Amino acid sequence: MQTIFRRWLTPGDLNGFLGLVVDNLSILAFLSTALIGIFGFPADIVFLRMFPGTALGVLLGNLAYTAMARRLARLTGREDVTAMPLGLDAPTSIGLSLLVLGPAFVGFKQAGMDPHAAGMATWQLGMASLVIMGVLKTVLSFFGASVQRHVPRAGLLGSIAGIALVLMGFLPLIEILKQPVVGFAGLGIVLYALVAKGRLPFGLPGVLVAFLLAALLYYVLGPLGLLGSGYRAPPVWQWRFALPWPTLEWTHGMAYAMPYLPLILPFGLLMVVGGINVTESARAAGDDYSTRDILLVEALATLAAGFCGGVAQTTPYIGQPSYKAMGARSGYTLLTGVVIGLGGVLGYVSNLVELLPLSVLAPILVFVAIGMTVQAFEATPMRYAAAVVFSFFPAIARMVTIKLGDPTYVSFEHFAALYNDRSHGLSELAVIAVLGNGFIITSMLWASFVVALIDGRVARAAGIVLLGALLTSVGLMHSATLAGSVYLPWQLDAGAQAMVWQFAGAYLALALILLLLSLQRLDNAKKSV
Incomplete structure (x- = not known):
């Protein structure tokens, strides 16, 4: 039994799991915070309709990537094969919530819909957007090299860095400064651990420590009145059981999605190119995955999420060599998929994200924005x-x-x-x-x-x-x-x-x-x- 356990789960897998699951939780938390906190979106639609399908995409994609890693290990006879990490894409999830779903919800209300009806129409729009992106990515997964040849890297990375700099960096920085004691502490830990590569006690992941420290400050100083009127008491824990059944609701959202095609289509295209880049990165680290298979899996995971109520697309993450360096193999993707997938069904994910106010989440978003902007310059020739x-x-x-x-x-x-x-x-x-x-x-x-x-x-x-x-x-x-x-x-x-x-x-x-x-x-x- 112990041999089987070690075969599927290593100490490095536990570290990889903590990093990957926190990344996914932070994006789900921002999605809900933006929709509910900024736009006044009905919380029940976010937690009971959007989250289950979105989490299903993470589950299916990570299970497939786990299987691909196990297969590659068998074919090569190596035990050090690291699975490709998969999760919710930060730039497009944030962009979709701030540029599509939130404004659409406001527009539906201005057209005379009550908040619940406007929320349902927006949910249908989000599903349709995901289906459109999934179809585009499925088709382009067979033509990835052609896409890379015809669109310069400066154009692809520059456009996504623009999103990162102003939407993922500047706007969350404003949230940090609304509660600077909380947000700046978290940001400092993130910069120390992830930018300066400083070591934290016991080798704990920087993102996890930043979240815990910022949340501790928030819930200790807030009740004492030291955070002003921005403090909100923690919500009551409640189980929100919702199965992500396939539905045709997305067909009703197609008409709503048409005006947003200038945003939706590039979001899908960016994931194809990003998938090609991360596959090359994994290949350079020693794990030779098929580019087409990596792209196809995440495209189908996005489609499945859209069909079942999801509103945020999945993507292979760029940090595969980093997970490999920490000793992660295939267990970390399996754990992440199961924890996030079941969390969307049983509702504990929604309870966790409710505990994380935006001032706690914002530092990791600022770090991601810095990293993506820097990458746009590092990965393209200086000329x-x-x-x-x-x-x-x-x-x-x-x-x-x-x-x-x-x-x-x-x-x-x-x-x-x-x-x-x-x-x-x-x-x-x-x-x-x-x-x-x-x-x-x-x-x-x-x-x-x-x-x-x-x-x-x-x-x-x-x-x-x-x-x-x-x-x-x-x-x-x-x-x-x-x-x-x-x-x-x-x-x-x-x-x-x-x-x-x-x-x-x-x-x-x-x-x-x-x-x-x-x-x-x-x-x-x-x-x-």
Whole structure:
């Protein structure tokens, strides 16, 4: 019995389990905190409908990756094979909650729905979004290498770093500073353990210690009145039993999802490229997994989650070599899948995440944001640094729009009036909003365009800019609607059409200039011959 136990579970697996399960819990906690705390979402829909299906994706994906690791160990005769870690993707889960689900819920209420009906419609939208991403990832899993060839790494990593910097980094940093005694302590531990690689007592994981220390400060200082009005007493523990049964509710959300395609589709694309990168990372560490199989498993896990009520997609995590270094094998993914999967069904996951206020969670999100932004520069040649930086601007515009349009400060009607004020040309607010609409695609395209220029491929740059004009004309980039929806330009009113043609015309004009410059370069090349 002891031999069997050691075969499936090593001390390194326990360390790996603590790190991987905390990562997943932190994302679930942020998802619920953002929806319930920021947007006033009905908690029962989050915990009884969204969580079970979302956790099911983590369970199925980790079980499959565990089996793949065991199979690779048998084929190679090695006992040190480490499973690929799988969990909920932080950038897209946070982006989906802040940019899609939360705003959609507010929009449904403004359209006259009561909070529960608006929550159900938003849940259906979230399921549909996951199904769309799952289908896209399933198809692209067979063409991963082609995706990497046609989209420069600066574009892919720059766009996701933009999300990380302003949505995962700056906004959570504000939450830290709302309760600085709690949040700064946690952030300091995270920076010490994960950035500076400092050793904690007994070799404890930095994320776990940061959570425990920040939570301890919160629940000790809060009742003493030392945290001001931001303290909330711990909720009463309750069992929330809910099986993630397959449902067709997602079909009702397809119509709701269409306006959000400029965000949903890039989220799926980013996971394909990320899966390719982490598979290469694992291969370099000695575990040669099939890239197609890694991508296909996580795509099918995302689809299964969407069919069963989930709203956050799974992804293979980039830290496989780190888990290998700590001695983890295949037991840690098995444990994580079972704990998270059963937690979604039995409800103890929802109780755990309720114990973690945003000021406790925010430090790990800031660390992830720092890491992803640094990676965008480290993983691309230095000559493309300008392209990475240029790709940040649309994300910054989106963040400014989110804060300016916060209904806590500005009514929707007043915000819309300022947006539509064209008494002196395009209003500054309209320009910021239009730049931020479809910002992920815009970031990819802008970085790709600059990379082509740096490489001296001016004609290719012109083609990329021409693609920008096409995407702008239908709202996949720079949507002229306040909601950022897609459209056919003749469906818009005259004012919005004028905005579309100005932005699309700008891309067309630049494409023409670049084509002329490319002819000049070609002519110079002929003369030199």
